[in-house]
Amino acid sequence: MDRPCPVPQPGAEAEYREVSASRLTRPANELLSPHIHGSGHILFVIDQLKKPFGGAEHMLLKIIRNLPRYRFRCSVLTFATNLTSCELSSFLCPLYVFPLTCSYDLNAVRMAIRLLKLIRSESVQIVHSFFETSDLWAGTIVRLASKAKLVSSRRDMGILRSAKHRMAYRVLGPLAHKVLAVSEQVRQFVVAADHTPPQNVVTLYNGLESPDPVAPAAALALRRELGFPATASLITSVGNVRRVKGFDVLIQAAAHVCTFIPEAKFMVVGGVSDRPYYDELLRMVEACGLRDRFKFIGHRDNVFSLLCASDVFVLPSRSEGFSNALLEAMAAGLPCIATGVGGNPEAIQDGETGFLVEPEDSHAMANRICRLLQNPLQAKQIGRAAKKRVAENFSLNVMVERLVAVYESLL
Template sequence: MPKPYPDRVLYLIDSLGMGGAERMLFNYLRHLDRNRWEPRVCVFRVRDGNPIASEIEGLGIPVDLIPVSRIRDFVKLIPLVRYLRRHRFDLVHTQLEAVTVHGGIAAKLAGLPAVHTLHTFAYPDATAREVRRSEITWFALRSFHDKVIAVSEAVGDYAVAKGRVLRKRISVLYNGIDTNAFRRGNEIERAAVRKAFGIPASAALVVTVAVLRREKGIQYLIEAWPEILKSVPNAYYLIVGGGPYESQLKSLAATYKLTDRVLFAGARSDIPELLGSSDLFVLPTLDDVLPTVLAEAMASSLPIVASRVGGVPEMVEPGRNGLLVPPTDQARLAEACIRLLRMPDEAQRLAQGGRALAESRFNVRSQVRKLENLYQELIGRTDNSC
């Protein structure tokens, strides 16, 4: 028989700053069936004031702090295990690698099933210390977690190859978005956004939304822009986001005398409006696990040009919703952009395919239902009343 009360799930995460995993956690909690689940969140540290904590608390979900600063700080297992037992949790879900070791061990000591969401690959330029830390993390995943959720097939393959995690213990669950929050803007909305940036209403508008780091590859599209302008003279490029590489990108645009065509919007909260007012989304990234912004662009009915790296091919299917190009290849990047800007019928077909794909593969509601089924499977193994 089903329980007469919700199962209690602890979400354990390093901090609640403005990162992608943190925002995804909030998004999932917002759509969790509260008749079936009683969620609670615990963090190990405060980063930038933990702004997402207040958003989660706004959902009526408590957020607690148990300070853990080092991976070898095993004395902190004592208060963590006591915390798990005091709140009578049924399952522990760890997020981000910093909590993998303590979260997994504490769950096992408390007799609870544990699941971990694996968001990233290891960095190729990792230091020796970071490599050792990674090995400890992989050991914790193999030894103390019942399931590993990979956010893409590519991440799952990486966990098997590098982390020696058994394939049968991996479930792939794509990051979901609220597809209802994104749509193509009407003519009035599109004109208003363009006017705000000094872009002609009739211009061809290409957009990238990203944290401005070298690894996002935006520099290659800026370098390709003069070639694009030869074929599409009314093309404008809007770069949305801030980051450590912003000044270099602005200098590059100035070097190519593109300051009137390559525009920097900075960090913005009106991403749906900006996407809905554009004509083409481009992500020339050098490596990416599963860029959620691609799903947002699809839901906004935008055709996509992106690099064939990481988990991107799981999101962009050539001929269905966009075009893929080799990373760092400026010529192929320019060619793909020109093609979709000059062929509106093909661009429209890909845009429609992207919207359909966003609904079928990246809708947060369906992804949360899959997550809940996984929880029930794990709790059912250890709870004879279910």
């Protein structure tokens, strides 16, 4: 039988280390019984758990920590990780690593047998998959060789899919009993591109936990720590650095803004996922004369505090499913500007709770930034409206309630 919380050892893919469940840290407010006592066993399968985490990984953690533990117990399976044992224990449930680099070699056969044994020995009732290998490889095995129900999460518009993945999703995607789309735009994409029956695709928006307020003095101190003057107009964006996030467009917009508002400063929060693109961005910053005005500060755990220390939030993405960063910025009461892609128009009501611009349009982006900075009263009104919209429509409790309803319908 496979043991939980394994960590693959170099050169020995079949050897694992166990982290005892008794050593897992639980939240201080945990009053219900732990996951192992739940009656419905859900196995979450995700391609990899590697730093820096993206939106899917953070959302998986939220799901595991907030599902009603009297009803469900959870386990996680991944094919690759660079997390330490301590970091793995933050999932608060058994976690398995099945090393998989190719989905059609002899090792893949061994891992398929291992997956089926795990499902049967642990009485897994629902397998919930994230990303291509989990959806297509693990999902097919689950449907063809087990009695477990299959739920698949789709979190983007397929912009990173290869040709073989597009074909595979058309053939194998409809195997899922339920597909959870992170926005209505993603739902429509899944129905059209993957030929999935519409009744099997459910829109489940990301949910945001109610953040603790950040005192103005703390926000000001954070600005000083980062080297931004208290009098600066700080424009912030959040996301791992890769081309789809459109930070090159933001740099172009920043060059325009700084021409009219010299005190404007720009900050990007997020780890580097694409080193060549990051190097290209640094060259752009230099070429545009923005060395002292545009900073990449890397991955940070205090994202909400950084947002509260900012004046405007910009999401310049070329494609999105449904942005967690945008929700956080709205919850911080920031006036937000986002490209009108994916689920962004479902979060922002243009002109009321933020502004939408076309992707790649740095001039429109710069104009919106300037207008907000030059009209602080309007900026505050929009920020308040954005905060209210998130609280009423995109709370974590609402997301969990809807997810539980999906699971219950399959049990």
